[in-house]
Amino acid sequence: MAEKTIRIGTRDSELALWQAHTVEKKLNDLGYKTSIVAVKSQGDIILDKPLYELGITGIFTKTLDIAMINGDIDIAVHSMKDVPTALPKGIVQGAVLERANVLDILVHKGNPDFENPSTIATGSLRRQALWYNKYPNHTVVDLRGNVNTRMQKLQDNNWDGAVFAAAGLERINLKPENYINLDWMIPAPAQGAMLVVAMENDNYTLDALSQLNHIETEICTYIERQFLRTLEGGCTAPIGALVTYNEDEDTLHFQGVLLSVDGKQKLEINKTVDISEWKKLGFNSAQEILNNGGTELMQKIKESLKK
The missing domain is CATH 3.30.160.40 (Porphobilinogen deaminase, C-terminal domain)
Incomplete structure (x- = not known):
């Protein structure tokens, strides 16, 4: 088979692009040709409804799945924690990259005193439930959008803090000085790991991706x-x-x-x-x-x- 250019599909948020370029560099270093294709996601467009109300678990992955099934892209790179546990028919796991920081962190407005009622923002049901479990007298408000949008919303509102995945902020150098590691908060399954998917009949691409797989991370996230x-x-x-x-x-x-x-x-x-x-x-x-x-x-x- 002639060498082909592996087209990497990505959403156009800063973090999604960082993830796509990271995989691109790894493939280029192995001698593969690549190109980046930006695809807009419904999740980025519908910002007024909490994610779990949209009835789609894989809202950020769905648009890329469709682009791949349609033959517009060859691979997609995802934060693994956002990917539904059942992949669409025809799409398979190509590689799990070595895991980064698994922790959730609280980005705050300076000297948070959690003994007093505070208002914390997160769009995640897991973070909300764990927060209420530890601080039942606090208020948790919904926070949506990509990492940059959420950071901006935290600045614009009078909340005491917001919860983020440390890995996402570290990847695009957005982790501020004023944060607390929430080491008591059990992370989302596969948090901190990146997943690359491809079509199951695309042997050339799957062979390329297999060289990026990190076995320890693959087993733990599995x-x-x-x-x-x-x-x-x-x-x-x-x-x-x-x-x-x-x-x-x-x-x-x-x-x-x-x-x-x-x-x-x-x-x-x-x-x-x-x-x-x-x-x-x-x-x-x-x-x-x-x-x-x-x-x-x-x-x-x-x-x-x-x-």
Whole structure:
């Protein structure tokens, strides 16, 4: 097959472009030809509705999926935490890049005193529920848009702070001085990782992408997403998961959480297993949560989100 130019589809936000250019550079370094194709996303256009109300878990990924199925682009680069656990027919995971910072951070307006009622902004149900669980007397308001838009909205409003993924801000040098690491907040499944997808019949591109794959990140994010999928969360239920690999002992540590939307109920799991158990770790952990009240809680969440 003749060498082809791999067309990289991306949304036109600063972070999405950064991710696309990062993958482009890695492919160029391996000798592949590439071009960047910007595609506008519905998620960037409809800014007045919370994401989970739009009924689409993969709103930012959907436009790129369609462009790929239509043959306009060859690959798409996503923040892995935004990608639905079931990929569309014909599209497959080509590479998971080495994970960056997994933490959520609070960007604040200076000396936050959380003992007093505060107003915190986030568009994520998981962050909202975890925040209410820790600070029940606070108010959490919705915050939408790409990273730059959200940063601007924080400046323009009288909120005390807003929650961001550290990785996104670090990638485009937007992380300010006044932030706090929220190390008590279990991140979204696959937070900090980037996923590159391609068409399953495109062997040339898949062969190129396989050279970018980071196996440790692939395994950890696989487990976290399996946990999410088994709980049937899509991207809408307040679900967090983080797997860390301990090289010295060859073990995996799993932390998972499912909360009610108001944060009053919290089901948690923490376990360390041998690396050989990785394939079912996410599934088994989710089953434990479902058997300990998770099934009823998921039902309640689905009903409350319908209202």
